[in-house]
Amino acid sequence: MTTEQPGPGPLSADTPALQPTLAGQAVRVARLYYEQGLTTDAIAGELGLSRPKVSRLLSHARKSGLVEIRIHDPEGQAQGLEAQLRARYPFLHPQVVGVPQGSTEDLWTERVAAAAASLLGRLLRPGMRVGLAWGNTISAVSRSLVPRAVADVTFVQLNGSANDADFVSGFVTDTILRFARNFAAGAQLFPVPTFFDDPATKQAMWRERSVKHVLDLQERADILMYSVGSHTAHTPSHVYTAGYLGARDLHVLSSEGAVGDIATVFFRADGSWQGLSLNARASGPELSLMQRVQESVCVVSGLGKVAALHAALEGRLMRRLIVDEVTAQAVLDLDRTRG
The missing domain is CATH 1.10.10.10 (Winged helix-like DNA-binding domain superfamily/Winged helix DNA-binding domain)
Structure with missing residues (x-):
């Protein structure tokens, strides 16, 4: 055998x-x-x-260890930054968006805009009023929306946009209407100048019945969505590039300590806005509105907006923040240097 x-x-x-x-x-x-x-x-x-x-x-x-696999999780980094932002700003609900290492600011904006569009889709309910402050970032959000009909929703323009440049380009109108069409909603435009030549003209216009109607809708908004403006951003804010402000205006803002704007209302490094001379001519709402509305969503991307975002956080000019991780880290670093 x-x-x-x-x-x-x-x-x-x-x-x-x-x-x-x-x-x-x-x-x-x-x-x-x-x-x-x-x-x-x-x-x-x-x-x-x-x-x-x-x-x-x-x-x-x-x-056997011949190969080691390491996962660099952008969400892990993002979650750590969210925790730091919540600890520093207890009033804030932050969402930090991970971005690929070495990627461009254009990609950061694209990712942040997509996150903001997704959040708006989750927050939106029938009968709501949504205040929108136009600009490059909010325009990017409008292009990232997922179509969904929501009954009896109205999108309200928060600040005027009337100047020669916008009449030609339609930038602002197109942005607001894109939101409205996406959700089969109504749109309330605000056909007044972005900045009045004379504060007295603004006060007279604010007494007009049609304007008071828009102002009332703004005050009763359930959601606000906006960014912070800065002339130092990689893509400078629309208000700084479309002829809304002259050289003298920019000089006055700098001399008075303005570091950024929300809805074309300017604020200082500590987040205060009262007493800045250009605000008397601005068409945007008092920034206390951003403090009062529970779902005030600030969408920010780019290192050029770091100082403006830090100032807005100091002033509690938002309840929610959607920001890319690189910008979030830079804001926290700036806060440590100033603290």
């Missing part, structure tokens, strides 16, 4: 005789898979192996 010798068993790192060959094969397969991006089918064809064997070799490479 003859006794058959056992054939080779399954791949195992515990078989000393196989160890060098097994390790060498595993490393070779791992390089092709992880470094050159070949599929398991392609590796099998190149090395003359079966596909199951290629899979076993890859598994061995991971289990």
Whole structure:
């Protein structure tokens, strides 16, 4: 009676005789898979192996430590920044959006806009009024919306936009109407100048019945969505590039300590806005509105807006913040240097 010798068993790192060959094969397969991006089918064809064997070799490479897989989770970083923002600003509900390392500010804005569009879709309920402050960031949000009809919703423009440039471009009107059409909602435009030449003209206009109707809708808004404006942003805010402000206006703002704006109402580094001369001519609402409305959502992206965002946080000019992780980190760093 003859006794058959056992054939080779399954791949195992515990078989000393196989160890060098097994390790060498595993490393070779791992390089092709992880470094050159070949599929398991392609590796099998190149090395003359079966596909199951290629899979076993890859598994061995991971289990034996020949390959180390590290996951750089942007959400993990984002969650840590959210916790820091909540600790520093207890009134705030932050959402920090992870972005790829080394990516451009244009991509940050795209990711942040998509997050803001998603949040608005979750918050929106029938019968709500939503105040919108136009600008480049909110325009980006409008292009990221997912269509959904919501009954009896009205989108209200928070600040005027009438000047020669916007009459030609339609930038502001298109943004507001894009929100309204997306949700099969109504739109209340605000056809007054962004900045009046004379504060007295503004006061007279504010007594007009049609204007008072819009102001009332703004006051009764359930949700506000806006960004912070800054002339130092990578893509400067629309109000700084479309002819709304002259050189003299910018000089006065700088001399009075203004660092940014919300809905074309300017504020200082401590978040205060009272007494800035241009605000007497501005069409945007008192910034106390952003403090009162429970769902006041500020959407910000870009290192050029760091000082303006920090100032707005100091003034509690938002309840929610959606921001990319790079900008969030820069705001926290700025806060530490000033603290």
